[in-house]
Amino acid sequence: MTAARKVRKAVIPAAGLGTRFLPATKAVPKEMLPIVDVPTIQLVIDEAVRAGITDVVVINGRHKGAIEDHFDHAYELEHTLRERGNTKLADAMSAISTMVRLISVRQKQPLGLGHAVLCAREAIGDEAFAILLGDDLIDNDNDPGIAQLARVYEATGAGAIAIVEVPPGKEHMYGIVAGERDATGHMRIREMVEKPKPGTSPSRWAIVGRYVVPPTIWGYLAATKPGAGGEIQLTDALREVSRSPEGLYGVVVEGTRHDAGDRLGYLRANLAYAMKTDLRKDVIELCREVLATADKP
Numbered sequence: 001m002t003a004a005r006k007v008r009k010a011v012i013p014a015a016g017l018g019t020r021f022l023p024a025t026k027a028v029p030k031e032m033l034p035i036v037d038v039p040t041i042q043l044v045i046d047e048a049v050r051a052g053i054t055d056v057v058v059i060n061g062r063h064k065g066a067i068e069d070h071f072d073h074a075y076e077l078e079h080t081l082r083e084r085g086n087t088k089l090a091d092a093m094s095a096i097s098t099m100v101r102l103i104s105v106r107q108k109q110p111l112g113l114g115h116a117v118l119c120a121r122e123a124i125g126d127e128a129f130a131i132l133l134g135d136d137l138i139d140n141d142n143d144p145g146i147a148q149l150a151r152v153y154e155a156t157g158a159g160a161i162a163i164v165e166v167p168p169g170k171e172h173m174y175g176i177v178a179g180e181r182d183a184t185g186h187m188r189i190r191e192m193v194e195k196p197k198p199g200t201s202p203s204r205w206a207i208v209g210r211y212v213v214p215p216t217i218w219g220y221l222a223a224t225k226p227g228a229g230g231e232i233q234l235t236d237a238l239r240e241v242s243r244s245p246e247g248l249y250g251v252v253v254e255g256t257r258h259d260a261g262d263r264l265g266y267l268r269a270n271l272a273y274a275m276k277t278d279l280r281k282d283v284i285e286l287c288r289e290v291l292a293t294a295d296k297p
């Protein structure tokens with residue numbers, strides 16, 4: 001790896017409307033919904049920090065304050081907790097505000113994921129960077145998902161995006177990629193289609209919300225015209241990266257992936273993360289209880 005290729009910065013777009021979680025997302029961004037007791041975006045930032053990322057640009061929408069406040073000091077709260085002798089919790093709250101250098105940028109209108117990322121251009125500058133979506137969680141305590149992609153970029157200079165194989169018939173719900181594996185063991189992407197019509201998908205490999213992209217993506221994003229729904233799609237700019245000399249790899253990331261962007265996936269993520277806490281025994285008991293009564297009228 002060359003030092004110049006070290007991935008140090010990340011963008012987390014959090015300015016979507018979150019329509020699938022209304023009314024919960026009426027006054028709170030989807031990224032602040034908790035997985036057990038930790039906001040999704042904190043889990044995502046923790047993944048980035050564990051991968052060596054030092055600067056995070058959060059793209060905020062209409063609920064600007066909530067995320068900024070969460071990663072700022074809460075002096076009154078910390079003071080009260082300390083006064084009450086709850087030093088451990090006070091320290092934990094204080095640690096959240098120092099976990100990363102956070103820059104907040106406003107996307108004035110939700111014009112799409114590609115547009116949201118483009119809003120970070122000035123803050124990121126001319127270097128490769130990571131993109132992490134709060135919708136997708138990749139649970140891996142030892143080797144963070146985004147670190148696995150950063151290593152591919154750092155070794156090859158090509159962009160790298162996380163892919164998973166989805167069940168037959170589900171392709172139309174995802175951005176789909178196709179290509180062939182090369183000597184690196186990863187897929188050199190040749191084709192990208194956003195939500196292909198049923199029966200037309202070139203593969204079952206779907207893009208999930210983790211990317212590491214070279215700075216050339218800025219030019220492609222700036223040139224991208226609004227597509228479906230008037231939105232500027234990230235997939236269109238990624239397709240240009242895949243056709244450029246650097247190219248783009250699809251990487252099967254190790255870890256348990258949760259699609260926390262839909263209700264069932266969100267519930268599943270909550271149960272899976274709860275099983276990793278002191279709640280484990282009680283969660284198993286609770287599931288048994290629910291199953292035992294599920295068939296009763």
Ligand code: UTP
Nearest residue numbers: 013014015016017018019020110111112113116
């Ligand atoms: P989604 O399509 O999953 O988010 O975008 P959404 O639009 O908020 O959700 P639904 O479909 O209405 O329920 C993926 C990510 O991109 C961000 C979202 O916040 C989410 O994390 N996003 C999307 C933006 O920041 N700006 C946009 O204009 C669109």
